[in-house]
Amino acid sequence: MHEASLAPVPAQSSTAIAVRSLQGHEHARWDAFVDTCPEATFFHRAGWQTIMEQGFQHDSYFLYAEQEGCIAGVLPLAHLRSRLFGSSLVSLPFCVYGGGAGGGAAVRQALDSAALALARRLGVGHLEYRWREVPENMDASWLQKPLYATFRRPLSPDAEQNLLAIPRKQRAVVRKAIAAGLHSAIDYDIDRFYPIYAASVHRLGTPVFARRHFALLRTVFGGACEILTVYHGQQPQASVLLFYFRDEVLPYYGGGNVVARSTGANDFMYWEAMRRACARGYRLFDFGRSKLGTGAFDFKKNWGFTPQPLPYAYQLVRAKVLPLVNPLNPKYALFIRAWRRLPLPLANLLGPHIVRQLG
Template identity: 55%
Template sequence: MHESSLLMKQSGQVPAGDVADSDTHPLQVKWLQPEDTALCARWDEFVLACPQATFFHRAGWLQIFRDVFRHTTHFLYAERAGAIEAVLPLAQIKSWLFGNSLISLPFAVYGGVAANNPAAAERLEIEAQVLARRLGVEHLELRNVKQRHADWPMQDLYVSFRKEILPEVEANMLAIPRKQRAMVRKGIKNGLSSHIDSTVDRFFALYADNVHRHGTPALPKRYFAELQKVFGADCEIMSVQDESGRVLSSVLSFYFRDEVLPYYAGDDVLARDMAANDFKYWELMRRSCERGLHVFDYGRSKQGTGSYSFKKNWGFEPQPLFYEYCLYKRDAIPQNNPSNAKYRYFIEAWRRMPIGLANRIGPLLVRNLG
């Protein structure tokens, strides 16, 4: 018997595959291995077809977490008669500074289980709880789009912003509220242009400088290069430059089904005066419209922040995210984010640190934030 199934029996929880089933084929829980390319392809086929799945359920994240961040991964899937019915990607972050946790999924706005049926979803969530106890983590975190456990503590700090991309380019321009539309037109009048980058170089220079000015560590440059390598055409960098060729703003976006997800971004100090940030997101929307995409996913923002207000100014309405926690060795959900007052002095000190030094030591810290 599998170790997790044995633990479940000892705790009084019986796995779905061990009870009578109307189907002659029992539901089995297995672990994805990155070297099994055929299985990874099957996993991704399921993710693309499952309405509950997101870009962050893709198999490629397993390789990124192992190779870039050196985190232990547990990508679980439920299978019946050779067909995948549910997936649950998990990664463990074990840090002396930020604690020991099991998350679906670190560095992702969405996560949790994606399933074709409730039985498979429940089976994987039970397995995740058993795994969390066996690993001795302080908490299990599932970054759900929809609420699944009303009795679990929930982090209500973040919301997401999603909106339909209209079929015609001009219709999308007119759908932007008047004041924000004026900023987009300002960027156009300033002669700005957008370009697709083949490397992460220009993007990373802006991104690293941007997060440094905000007092937070930058993710390693290698991480962004690996995203391009693993996800190929589904990970794209678009940069905005002025008429002299100076790059002012850049965004790294993910593509999933008929959606575009601008995910990481950076801006030069001159970007605001030139309306380069506004122009950037318009250009991404325009290009996405011309590609026939249907959803613009602006990602998550903390409530009450400048990012939150900026996205609302585009006519996007916030939608709640249900980050649910199962607590084991702590009494409350963690607050490892810049909004936590205890990080105020660290943020101020980080802003004053030379950027070269910050870029060298930052990845050692940020890998454990998730």
């Protein structure tokens, strides 16, 4: 955690706004605000400061605006430094949502001004906000590029209604998996999850996170982070790490083994995440983001979810053009093909050193 040396900012009202850096003893205070802020997401929680610093060794700058002694808005940021991809200040790396949450125009302006001043002081290429929705009266100086969409849908209190809400063809896959005897269980460690997930992303040509990343997520977020594994008999076939926030469930890291596609284990896994969440009183299923034009994007549409474009926004600082660090960039195609050919143990060893630079 790094003090941002921030001073009070004059407000557009009679109440002064002070922008401050989150300190370790203030996590509960920060989270109390996030829990009741309509714009906030799971990725605005203070625990991500620990993930950024202890898990990835990235400097964090979790800023909050204070008015009359109360938090009025929050903006979590982390400094991503990469020899391969340059330097950026992001809200928030490794997270699908971010940007400022809470406050009116004056609070947002105070946080944005502080973030931009910090970005200039750090000498980054760009400042990035991963907004889920465009704020009102967004400053025209922010640049945007369409790349991702998210998929969110309310859950019915009745499990059968949720099953019927899945389009017929996709629902048939789920019913077939149920008839084949697939079942799920909550795991209390990462021993079954990690090998399945690591092998799954390796087949996609993507570097894997370190095992300790998932262990740290479990430690930091406790009961708000859970692992669901799908079995056929005693054989695990698919596994997913879930986040819970207010009345939402977010399947975040998931994968299946080589037989999961033929058995429908991946499909059954997401159905079980829905069914279990519904039974526990959760009312919204967040299927997460996917890149436009990808198989994952089409998969989520096939579940009857409507894509909602994510309005990620950027301010250029030292960079001249927006970065294009994603697997759809043709210059990374050779790397992806080569990565798939690496022996899995070697990919698991090297992957964490690369993925921490991607964000």
